[in-house]
Structures are given as C-alpha cells and as structure tokens.
Amino acid sequence: MKVSTFAYNCGQGIKNIKRNKLFSLASIGTIAACIFLMGVFYAIIANFQYMVKEAEDSVCVTVFFNDDVTEDQIKDIGDKIKKRVEVSRIKYTSAAEAWDNFSKQYFKDDLDLAEGFKDDNPLKSSANYEIYLNDLTMQDALVSYLKSLDGVRKVNDSPVTANTLTDFAKMVGYISVAIIIILLAVGIFLISNTVMIGITVRKEEIRIMKLIGATDMFVKAPFIVEGIIIGLIGAILPVIVLMGIYQKVIVYLMSQFQTFTSQVSFISPATIFSFILPMALIVGAGIGLTGSMITIRKHLNV
Known part of the structure; x- marks a missing residue:
C-alpha cells in the first residue's frame, strides 16, 4: 500500500469518527468500560492467584525418620527426594535444631529450665525434611513415594489445604475467562453498530467510488481504520485511569490493613501494567478490527 493511500484511508477513518460523533463516543466509552473492567478483574484475579501461589509455596510435606536411621542414611534419603x-x-x-527452636518458643522466659533437657532431648525423633512442591497437584504422588522409602517413619501432608487452594485457583480462572468473553462480545457488538452507521451515511459516496473503479480494499479500508482507532482510544484511556487507581488502592490497603497486608503481598504496579497495557491495546484494536470486519461483510456489498 502506498503512503498516500494509507494516509487517505487514515484520514477517511478519522472523518467517519467525526461524522458519527455520538456513536463513536458511545463505542469508545463502552470499549473503555469493557477494558477498564477487564483490567480491574485481571488485577484482582492476578493478585488472588499471586496470593494463592504464595500460600501454595508455604505448604510442605514433612518426613520423619525411624529412630535407628543414621545421619548418612538421612542424607541419602534427602538426595533421593531432591x-x-x-x-x-x-x-x-x-x-x-528442632529442640532449640521449640525451647526458644516455649521457654523464652526461662531458658535455664530448657537447659535441663539438654542431655535428654525430648524431640530426639523429630529430625525431618520439609519438602516444598512445584505444584500442589503432585502432592499425592510424592507422599506415596515418600512412604515407600526405607527409614521413613511418618509423612505429614495437607491434602485438604492443597485441594482447597488448587480448586480455588481453578475457579478464579474459569470466572475470569467467562467475564472476559462477555465483555469482548459487548465491545464487538457496539463497534459493529458504529461502523454500520458510517456505512449507511456514506452509501452514495461508496456507490460512486465503485463506479469509477475503486478497489474493494480501498472502499473497506477507512471503515477498518475507523474501528481500530476507536478501539485504541477506548483502550488507552482506561489504562491511564486504572494505573492511578491501582496505585492508590495498594497504598490504602497497606496503610489501613497492616495486620492483613503483613501476611500477604501484592503485585507491583510496574509488573501488573507491563501486562495490562499491551493487553489493552491488542484487545482494543482487536475489538475494533473484528467489529469493523463483521459489519463490512454484512452491510457493505462491494
């Protein structure tokens, strides 16, 4: 495509937007609302999944050993587990170490009393490995393996916690996909209506262009540009607003709910918006392009 042709198509696309200001603004507003809601849901879901991942990382399987197991055997077991x-x-x-940790916690006001157990460790059978998993769904397979090892006396796991966290993460994922599909459908529908109005307004002009030999793409391109521009404008505005809101919400939560926020952490604004910004631009342009193409195919007979 020549530069002059590209410039013409862009100019005509912008003129279409100006001709249909009311519908264009309605489409931009709706796309902005859709992408804003998508951004809000993504921020919430991403932080929930981040917290769930942190919780999953803190869940471990603990292995205890028989009394007659030597340090070398324990090391061999550890090497196999790794x-x-x-x-x-x-x-x-x-x-x-287990006794030292226990005594510091329960005898912190009277450590001399703990010294009485120094030569007769009540926790002499408490040597253990805490094992952290890559994925909690693998816990059952690992527990079965650990129980089969020689020298292992007991395996403590958390099946209820693991299943709850896994199910919650799946549920959040399903809900987010459903919401995003609904919002995308609404955006495409509104873009289609806006472009359809533009086609109706320029019907006579399009007929004349075809009579003098204009190609199909030359006729269609301004409407495609119109949809993409509306989509991009509708994408940029909510991202700017959302960025300011997200930063303020995180600061507010950190200051007002210190007990809660000391136990969990949030994704930084830079990290979350490094995904939201390109996602919004792609989705906005995609909605605009899809809506335009659907309408052109349905209403523009060229």
Whole structure:
C-alpha cells in the first residue's frame, strides 16, 4: 500500500469518527468500560492467584525418620527426594535444631529450665525434611513415594489445604475467562453498530467510488481504520485511569490493613501494567478490527 493511500484511508477513518460523533463516543466509552473492567478483574484475579501461589509455596510435606536411621542414611534419603520432579526445595531440621527452636518458643522466659533437657532431648525423633512442591497437584504422588522409602517413619501432608487452594485457583480462572468473553462480545457488538452507521451515511459516496473503479480494499479500508482507532482510544484511556487507581488502592490497603497486608503481598504496579497495557491495546484494536470486519461483510456489498 502506498503512503498516500494509507494516509487517505487514515484520514477517511478519522472523518467517519467525526461524522458519527455520538456513536463513536458511545463505542469508545463502552470499549473503555469493557477494558477498564477487564483490567480491574485481571488485577484482582492476578493478585488472588499471586496470593494463592504464595500460600501454595508455604505448604510442605514433612518426613520423619525411624529412630535407628543414621545421619548418612538421612542424607541419602534427602538426595533421593531432591531428584524428584515434584520437588521445588527441601529443608532439613535436625533433632537438636528442632529442640532449640521449640525451647526458644516455649521457654523464652526461662531458658535455664530448657537447659535441663539438654542431655535428654525430648524431640530426639523429630529430625525431618520439609519438602516444598512445584505444584500442589503432585502432592499425592510424592507422599506415596515418600512412604515407600526405607527409614521413613511418618509423612505429614495437607491434602485438604492443597485441594482447597488448587480448586480455588481453578475457579478464579474459569470466572475470569467467562467475564472476559462477555465483555469482548459487548465491545464487538457496539463497534459493529458504529461502523454500520458510517456505512449507511456514506452509501452514495461508496456507490460512486465503485463506479469509477475503486478497489474493494480501498472502499473497506477507512471503515477498518475507523474501528481500530476507536478501539485504541477506548483502550488507552482506561489504562491511564486504572494505573492511578491501582496505585492508590495498594497504598490504602497497606496503610489501613497492616495486620492483613503483613501476611500477604501484592503485585507491583510496574509488573501488573507491563501486562495490562499491551493487553489493552491488542484487545482494543482487536475489538475494533473484528467489529469493523463483521459489519463490512454484512452491510457493505462491494
């Protein structure tokens, strides 16, 4: 396509928007509302999934050993566990470390009393590995393997916690997909109506252009440009608004609910908007292009 032709199509697309100001503004507003809601839902869902992932990362399987197992055998067991695909990392706590942690927590006001147990550790059978998983759905397979190892006395796992977190993450994902599909459908419908008005207004002009030999693409291009421009404008505006709101909400939550926010963390604005901005532009342009093409195919006989 020549530069002059491209410039003409862009100019005609902008003129179409100006001719149908009311419908164009309605389409821009609706797309902006759709993308704003998509951004809000994405921010909420992404943070929920982030919190769920943090919670999943804190869930571990704990392995205890038989009393007659030596330190070398425990090390061998640890080496085998590390090689499992389900395992993200493991943490070893010896019996002495377990007692030290226990005494600091429960005898913090009278550590001299804890010294009385120094030579007779009540937790001598508490040496263990804490095993953190790459994916909680793999927990059952790992637990079965751990129970089959020689020297393993007991395996503590959290099936209810694992299943709850996994199911919650899936539910959030399904809901987000459903909402996004609905919002996209609404946006495409409104763009289609706006472009259809433009075609109706320029019907006589289009007929004359065809009579003097204009190509199909030359006739269609301004309407395609119109849809894409409306989509892009409708994408940029809500992202700017959403960025300011997101930053203020995070600051507010961090300051007003310190007890809660000390237990969880949020995705930084820079991280979340590095995804939202390109997503909004692609979705906005995509809605505009799709709506234009649907309307052109249906109402523009060229």
